[in-house]
Amino acid sequence: NAGVTQTPKFRILKIGQSMTLQCAQDMNHNYMYWYRQDPGMGLKLIYYSVGAGITDKGEVPNGYNVSRSTTEDFPLRLELAAPSQTSVYFCASSALGQANSPLHFGNGTRLTVT
């Protein structure tokens, strides 16, 4: 059982480039999340989804986009990368909403924008 699979693990982008961070889960979870983790800060929510076809903005959505065409996949798109997007990105899923079920995390993507 793979859980949450996130790719790539590392990526270096030049300013203005675009990329997609992939996230897939095999637990049939409806709820999926994208977080970024910056040094000294707690995880910040970028976007989330409560099911296929439904997405919504989190705290820090600017510069990102998501889609949720299937229950399994929740890719995060960075358009026109900026140095401020240098961070570690985590995808997560949970079985239930209402933040009272455990979160399952991917292994993270370390992104550097130069």
Place this chain on the structure above:
Amino acid sequence: KNEVEQSPQNLTAQEGEFITINCSYSVGISALHWLQQHPGGGIVSLFMLSSGKKKHGRLIATINIQEKHSSLHITASHPRDSAVYICAVGDSGTYKYIFGTGTRLKVLA
């Protein structure tokens, strides 16, 4: 002021010591979560609790809802316990997870 505060930020202990990490929060919650992030970066869920106490091996998590406070205890600490421990709450108003900044624990052999 952050809605979820952890203390201490950094902690160094000798192998075998009893360790306590604290978490205070200021919002109404649906549940509180303790997470572990290893040096490799992966994050795993240790506990989810909404009242009382839970135990798993050498780890014990407690919560006091009235005082809006939780503690994570590690008994007989071991170098493999070295990690960042993150407290997170489910906000009962928004149903979003709010994360603390983490406590970096190093256990020396």
